[in-house]
Amino acid sequence: xxxxVFHLRRSRTVHPSPFRWKDSMAIYRTLTVPLTLxxxxxxxxxxxxxxxxxxxxxxxxxxxxxxxxxxIMSMKIKKEAYQREYDLMVLTDxxxxxxxxxxxxxxxxxxxxxxxxxxDDKISFYDPRNSRVTVMxxxxxxxxWMGSHFSNDDLMRETDLSRHYDYQLLQQQAGQEEGIGxxxxxxxxxxxxPTAPVAWGKVVYQLYLDGQQRAYPKQLDYFxxxxxxxxxxxxxxxxxxxxxGKTVPTRMTMLLPAKRGEFTEIEYRKLKFNVKVSAENFxxxxxx
Amino acid sequence: MNAIARIAFRNLGRxxxxxxxxxAGIALGVGMCIAVLGIMEGLxxxxxxxxxxxxLGHIQVHHPDYLSRRQLLKTVQQAPAxxxxxxxxxxxxxxSGRLYGWAYLSYRQRAIxxxxxxxxxxxxxxxxxxxxxxVAGSFLPAAPTPWPAGKQLTEAQxxxxxxxxxxxxxxxxxxxxxxxxxxxxxAPAGLAAQTQAIVEQIAPTPSKPPAVVLxxxxxxxxxxxxxxxxxVLYENAQGAQLSLQVQVVGISxxxxxxxxxxxxxxxxxDLQQMLGLQEQVHELAIRVKQPQQAQALAAGLQQVLSGxxxxxxxxxxxxxxxxxxxxxxxxxxxxxxVFIVFLIAGSGVLNTMLMSVLERQKELxxxxxxxxxxxxxxxxxxxxxxxxxLLATAAGLVLGLGLILYLQQVGWDIRSFGEFxxxxxxxxxxxxxxxxxxxxxxxxxxxxxxxxxxxxHPAIRAxxxxxxxxxxxx
Numbered sequence: 001x002x003x004x005v006f007h008l009r010r011s012r013t014v015h016p017s018p019f020r021w022k023d024s025m026a027i028y029r030t031l032t033v034p035l036t037l038x039x040x041x042x043x044x045x046x047x048x049x050x051x052x053x054x055x056x057x058x059x060x061x062x063x064x065x066x067x068x069x070x071x072i073m074s075m076k077i078k079k080e081a082y083q084r085e086y087d088l089m090v091l092t093d094x095x096x097x098x099x100x101x102x103x104x105x106x107x108x109x110x111x112x113x114x115x116x117x118x119x120d121d122k123i124s125f126y127d128p129r130n131s132r133v134t135v136m137x138x139x140x141x142x143x144x145w146m147g148s149h150f151s152n153d154d155l156m157r158e159t160d161l162s163r164h165y166d167y168q169l170l171q172q173q174a175g176q177e178e179g180i181g182x183x184x185x186x187x188x189x190x191x192x193x194p195t196a197p198v199a200w201g202k203v204v205y206q207l208y209l210d211g212q213q214r215a216y217p218k219q220l221d222y223f224x225x226x227x228x229x230x231x232x233x234x235x236x237x238x239x240x241x242x243x244x245g246k247t248v249p250t251r252m253t254m255l256l257p258a259k260r261g262e263f264t265e266i267e268y269r270k271l272k273f274n275v276k277v278s279a280e281n282f283x284x285x286x287x288x
Numbered sequence: 289m290n291a292i293a294r295i296a297f298r299n300l301g302r303x304x305x306x307x308x309x310x311x312a313g314i315a316l317g318v319g320m321c322i323a324v325l326g327i328m329e330g331l332x333x334x335x336x337x338x339x340x341x342x343x344l345g346h347i348q349v350h351h352p353d354y355l356s357r358r359q360l361l362k363t364v365q366q367a368p369a370x371x372x373x374x375x376x377x378x379x380x381x382x383x384s385g386r387l388y389g390w391a392y393l394s395y396r397q398r399a400i401x402x403x404x405x406x407x408x409x410x411x412x413x414x415x416x417x418x419x420x421x422x423v424a425g426s427f428l429p430a431a432p433t434p435w436p437a438g439k440q441l442t443e444a445q446x447x448x449x450x451x452x453x454x455x456x457x458x459x460x461x462x463x464x465x466x467x468x469x470x471x472x473x474x475a476p477a478g479l480a481a482q483t484q485a486i487v488e489q490i491a492p493t494p495s496k497p498p499a500v501v502l503x504x505x506x507x508x509x510x511x512x513x514x515x516x517x518x519x520v521l522y523e524n525a526q527g528a529q530l531s532l533q534v535q536v537v538g539i540s541x542x543x544x545x546x547x548x549x550x551x552x553x554x555x556x557x558d559l560q561q562m563l564g565l566q567e568q569v570h571e572l573a574i575r576v577k578q579p580q581q582a583q584a585l586a587a588g589l590q591q592v593l594s595g596x597x598x599x600x601x602x603x604x605x606x607x608x609x610x611x612x613x614x615x616x617x618x619x620x621x622x623x624x625x626v627f628i629v630f631l632i633a634g635s636g637v638l639n640t641m642l643m644s645v646l647e648r649q650k651e652l653x654x655x656x657x658x659x660x661x662x663x664x665x666x667x668x669x670x671x672x673x674x675x676x677x678l679l680a681t682a683a684g685l686v687l688g689l690g691l692i693l694y695l696q697q698v699g700w701d702i703r704s705f706g707e708f709x710x711x712x713x714x715x716x717x718x719x720x721x722x723x724x725x726x727x728x729x730x731x732x733x734x735x736x737x738x739x740x741x742x743x744x745h746p747a748i749r750a751x752x753x754x755x756x757x758x759x760x761x762x
Binding site: 070071072077079081082084087089104106107108109110111112113114125127128129130132134135136137139140144146147269270272275276277281 | 361392394397398399401449450452453456457460461463464465467468479480483484486487490491493519521523525526527528529530531532533
């Protein structure tokens with residue numbers, strides 16, 4: 001399955017802030033937010049420290065995949081220059097240190113049978129028209145996948161938000177989620193560790209916990225730099241449904257605030273956890 | 289006056305060895321300076337030609353935002369008509385359209401990221417020497433690959449495509465269900481064939497693989513030779529990833545490492561078809577008849593093209609300011625070198641004349657006592673210097689011109705220092721000098737000025753000698 005959390009190794013869009021006041025606003029915010037937090041957290045300091053933020057994120061991150069998973073999904077891309085829809089089958093295997101992913105395109109005709117597979121740090125691309133497998137290096141990870149707003153890295157889950165970051169609770173409150181009932185919402189700030197191999201300066205992760213303390217992802221805001229006021233992109237999860245006996249968000253929407261009206265939406269049609277897959281399912285024969 | 293000139297000439301002969309050594313120093317300085325400036329000019333010309341003839345052309349036209357971001361969609365529209373218009377302007381020799389793209393090129397187990405460059409094989413030869421940079425095989429064929437145009441799907445075909453997708457989804461469902469059983473559900477029969485038929489209508493494959501010319505290092509890294517089929521994986525203007533088989537017809541070598549490592553040349557029409565950018569180019573490269581007029585012609589073209597789409601027209605110096613800066617800094621460096629050489633020659637002159645004045649104190653005093661005026665003495669010394677310098681620079685001129693002639697005909701083989709390029713422009717293995725008026729006049733005039741300046745002090749000193757004291761002390 002697709003990872004609930006997305007990173008870019010290398011972002012290709014740069015959003016220059018047009019006005020100086022935005023910068024000063026950002027500075028103001030970066031100054032005041034920690035300050036108020038510090039004050040509000042001072043009381044619950046010990047409580048907040050003991051919250052397993054990293055564990056929640058790991059749980060939310062892996063909600064759409066078990067050890068292994070198989071899914072059918074549709075992807076809708078809306079861009080200024082074009083819009084299109086793909087139907088995809090996705091197999092994942094996370095049992096080993098380095099995950100394996102296979103994305104097979106089911107339609108429309110122009111792409112039917114195309115497959116992208118990631119094993120170790122190699123991405124291979126198969127085109128049935130000339131029966132050729134092109135093996136690409138991991139430098140392709142930052143590129144957009146098939147003209148969508150998701151990068152190869154997003155879909156191949158090469159980077160992990162439950163590692164490489166420092167976690168800080170910004171906010172928590174009680175709330176309701178359709179299909180679950182009473183939940184508790186948490187907003188967590190992720191700051192990359194100094195030596196982390198990540199592309200984002202800051203990620204704001206919103207998640208919620210149900211009665212059984214299970215974490216669900218809600219929304220992720222990716223910021224180019226830690227001091228940015230506007231997110232470079234926003235990924236939100238919605239449409240909770242039962243899939244293979246588990247309640248999971250079945251819609252993921254990626255938006256770029258700088259490009260109004262553009263988005264890529266993924267909708268799960270079928271999801272099955274812990275299916276029996278082997279290396280064979282990600283090998284060259286599986287591509288064909 | 290005549291007498292003074294004769295005395296001056298004779299004085300030079302009195303200490304022949306000293307005059308000869310000083311003169312030889314001056315001659316050598318002037319000769320070497322002329323030769324070095326000649327080589328410098330040759331190198332500058334080589335840099336400019338290497339830049340403009342290798343890939344740049346003298347003038348280029350782009351979409352105003354293309355060069356900063358190099359986005360696929362920032363193209364020059366209606367390129368054929370625009371090329372015609374530019375080509376008919378006075379002073380323009382040739383125009384060639386180019387289209388750029390990015391791709392993965394793969395052969396067997398290797399894949400390398402490359403820059404695709406679509407050029408018109410016929411017109412490009414008029415602008416740059418790209419077609420002559422082939423080291424194996426041949427350049428792109430003049431005619432584009434026959435490529436049927438794609439047709440939209442009919443309503444019924446679109447419905448069939450949707451049905452096929454549903455069929456594929458259903459089959460994928462089955463496959464997922466059967467994963468646990470360990471058996472692989474076979475894809476429905478006929479799905480691939482029907483898909484193939486639809487795809488062939490929307491995006492037909494060419495009747496034969498399009499020709500491609502690879503850089504020599506790229507070809508070596510991929511392990512391909514002319515005749516091999518390689519796969520290009522690229523993204524078209526609509527963001528769709530596609531792959532295509534192409535045939536390597538030739539290997540090129542520009543000498544610029546980046547191009548030789550990452551450039552794949554295709555026929556302009558083929559690349560336009562692949563990217564879905566018919567009649568569009570990213571760049572018009574222009575060759576002008578008089579390279580010196582490139583800047584003025586670029587400004588003129590900007591005016592001529594101001595009617596339609598907003599375009600930016602730039603000459604080579606604006607496109608490659610680094611090359612211009614390199615040439616300027618080289619000139620400055622050579623200027624300081626010439627200055628230092630002449631400073632040394634000047635101090636030689638100063639020494640010689642001072643010695644000769646001090647040696648002849650008694651004689652000069654006598655001349656003064658006999659009625660030669662102080663300005664006359666100054667003039668005598670200056671004239672000696674001038675005569676010496678004139679003779680020496682004449683010898684230097686002969687030496688310098690000889691050297692230049694040799695360097696023009698034979699050149700200076702720098703291969704023993706290894707192959708090198710400046711700012712990405714390969715320098716020819718044999719440097720050739722170029723003779724310019726300034727390259728000869730500057731060393732001569734500079735030498736004369738320095739010699740006279742150096743002689744002023746001894747001359748004035750000689751003029752100040754008091755006749756009585758001078759005769760007694762000697």
